[in-house]
Amino acid sequence: MKTTHPTKARIVQRALKIASARGMQGVTIGAVAQAAKVSKSGLFSHFKSKQSMQIEILDAARDLFGANVLAQANTAPEGIARLRAMFEGWLGWARKNGLPGACPFVVAASEVSNLPAPVRRHLIDVQDRWLESLAGQVGVAVRLGELARTVVPRQFTFQLLGIYLAHHWHSLLKTDPDVNARAMAAFEDLIRSGSLRRAAA
Amino acid sequence: MKTTHPTKARIVQRALKIASARGMQGVTIGAVAQAAKVSKSGLFSHFKSKQSMQIEILDAARDLFGANVLAQANTAPEGIARLRAMFEGWLGWARKNGLPGACPFVVAASEVSNLPAPVRRHLIDVQDRWLESLAGQVGVAVRLGELARTVVPRQFTFQLLGIYLAHHWHSLLKTDPDVNARAMAAFEDLIRSGSLRRAAA
Numbered sequence: 001m002k003t004t005h006p007t008k009a010r011i012v013q014r015a016l017k018i019a020s021a022r023g024m025q026g027v028t029i030g031a032v033a034q035a036a037k038v039s040k041s042g043l044f045s046h047f048k049s050k051q052s053m054q055i056e057i058l059d060a061a062r063d064l065f066g067a068n069v070l071a072q073a074n075t076a077p078e079g080i081a082r083l084r085a086m087f088e089g090w091l092g093w094a095r096k097n098g099l100p101g102a103c104p105f106v107v108a109a110s111e112v113s114n115l116p117a118p119v120r121r122h123l124i125d126v127q128d129r130w131l132e133s134l135a136g137q138v139g140v141a142v143r144l145g146e147l148a149r150t151v152v153p154r155q156f157t158f159q160l161l162g163i164y165l166a167h168h169w170h171s172l173l174k175t176d177p178d179v180n181a182r183a184m185a186a187f188e189d190l191i192r193s194g195s196l197r198r199a200a201a
Numbered sequence: 202m203k204t205t206h207p208t209k210a211r212i213v214q215r216a217l218k219i220a221s222a223r224g225m226q227g228v229t230i231g232a233v234a235q236a237a238k239v240s241k242s243g244l245f246s247h248f249k250s251k252q253s254m255q256i257e258i259l260d261a262a263r264d265l266f267g268a269n270v271l272a273q274a275n276t277a278p279e280g281i282a283r284l285r286a287m288f289e290g291w292l293g294w295a296r297k298n299g300l301p302g303a304c305p306f307v308v309a310a311s312e313v314s315n316l317p318a319p320v321r322r323h324l325i326d327v328q329d330r331w332l333e334s335l336a337g338q339v340g341v342a343v344r345l346g347e348l349a350r351t352v353v354p355r356q357f358t359f360q361l362l363g364i365y366l367a368h369h370w371h372s373l374l375k376t377d378p379d380v381n382a383r384a385m386a387a388f389e390d391l392i393r394s395g396s397l398r399r400a401a402a
Contacts (some may be wrong), residue, residue, distance in 0.1 A: 022315060025226060101314060110311035112373050113302060114223060124374050158371070158383045159390070162363030165370060169362065172313050173325050182359045189360070193394045 008046040011036040012053075012060045019057050020094055021101035024108050024115060027054060054119045061104040062126050069093050070133075079141045080191060086134060087160060087187055091167050091180065106168050131157050147194040159190055209247040212237040213254075213261045220258050221295055222302035225309050225316060228255060255320045262305045263327050270294050271334075280342045281392060287335060288361060288388055292368050292381065307369050332358050348395040360391055 004012075014036040019027050029050060033040045047053040069089035076085035094103045101107070108115065108123050115123070135153035142151055167183040170176040205213075215237040220228050230251060234241045248254040270290035277286035295304045302308075309316065309324050316324065336354035343352055368384040371377040 023226075023312065025224075026315075102311065106370075107311055109370055109374055110303065110308055111224065114227075124376055127374070128376060154377075155383055155386055158367050158377070159364070159387050161370065162365075162367035162387065163360070164363075165366035166359050166363035169307075169310055169366060170359070173310055173328070175325055175329060176355075176359070182356055185356055186360050186363065189394055193390055193397075196394075196397060 005046065007038070011038065011043065011046060012056050015053060016057050016060045016064075016104060017100050019054075019061075019104045019107065020099035024054055024057075024111050024119070027057065051116045051119055054115070055122050057104065058108070058119070058122050058126055064097055064099075065093060065130075068097050078137070079144045080146045083134070083137045083141060084187065084191075086137060087164075088184070090164055091183055092171060102172055103168055106165065131161065134160055141194075147191070148196075151194045156190070156194065160187070163187055163190070206247065208239070212239065212244065212247060213257050216254060217258050217261045217265075217305060218301050220255075220262075220305045220308065221300035225255055225258075225312050225320070228258065252317045252320055255316070256323050258305065259309070259320070259323050259327055265298055265300075266294060266331075269298050279338070280345045281347045284335070284338045284342060285388065285392075287338060288365075289385070291365055292384055293372060303373055304369055307366065332362065335361055342395075348392070349397075352395045357391070357395065361388070364388055364391070 011032060015027055015032045018031055018035060022031075027050070029040055029043055032053070033043045036043070043053075047056070069086070073082055073085040073089050076082040094101070105123065105127055108119075109127070112120055112123065135157040138147065138151065138153040138156045141147040142149055142153070147156075163183050163186045166186075167179055170179040170182075176182060212233065216228055216233045219232055219236060223232075228251070230241055230244055233254070234244045237244070244254075248257070270287070274283055274286040274290050277283040295302070306324065306328055309320075310328070313321055313324065336358040339348065339352065339354040339357045342348040343350060343354070348357075364384050364387045367387075368380055371380040371383075377383060
């Protein structure tokens, strides 16, 4: 079992907040040391490099997401009900769980070409697993007969990601006061479209 | 009529490439001066401030988009055909038009909380106009009877934005080799969903 030094855990939580507010490029050794009230040399006693700190930030974001969004969604019955719970929990999850800015994964993705290769690979890995969880639940809904057998889970998940990102975009730019309703209407439209095909099949 | 000094125009084009590759935060006076091979003082003779340069970058991106994507799409017949042309041209437009990295608007949006208020307002304004053009064409398709009267243009446009952003995300992360096919399948699914509602109405 992995145990984390409490100071290190506190530093990572501070760094995650910086990543949410200012992106991975804002996660400098200086900014984190200042936010966590430790010296730069103290920081380096916990992290080998800025790169290893960035990887731990992604893990901390994934753990926060898992402990809140996923744990909550997993109480819903499998199939469309759970898919809806996963999707609803995903919308705005960063703010709802104490992060000051944007979804750290979306911000990191937009900077991906400026991230070191191991951080990029880790980001892709973490995101792939989440998209695969969603696709898995779409597959369950198909097997349960809630969605048509012609529904392709990866295509469906691509569209779910799109709704999430449009919601994230409008939330950041504050350009649509009805952003939650729009995202849920888009979700229901997608479910309806996947069920209609069943009726037509 | 607004004329632009040729040196200034060249500087803005260089700065736009930096914004595409590294984001607005990468558009520093030093980086732009170096890329455009002018002195920092030479740069300030063309731009009052970094902020005014950022606004001109957004205008240059909008002009590039207009001269290529929009001009091309406007040759298609109004309604779904033009909407499809607008959408197809939008996908990957930055790379297709000589920019080295991501869509400058998506990158700027992800940094929006770190942008000065006038730049933020300008970004939102430019993006709103594009989304309104899309919504306008959805409205035309409804009036032509190609989409159901129950289709809400702003909701439809929210979903188009989502597909665009999911395409952009997978293009950046290189996590889906079929990203163009997925985006177009999602577009056609949305059109079908909007037409089915007509059949059902």
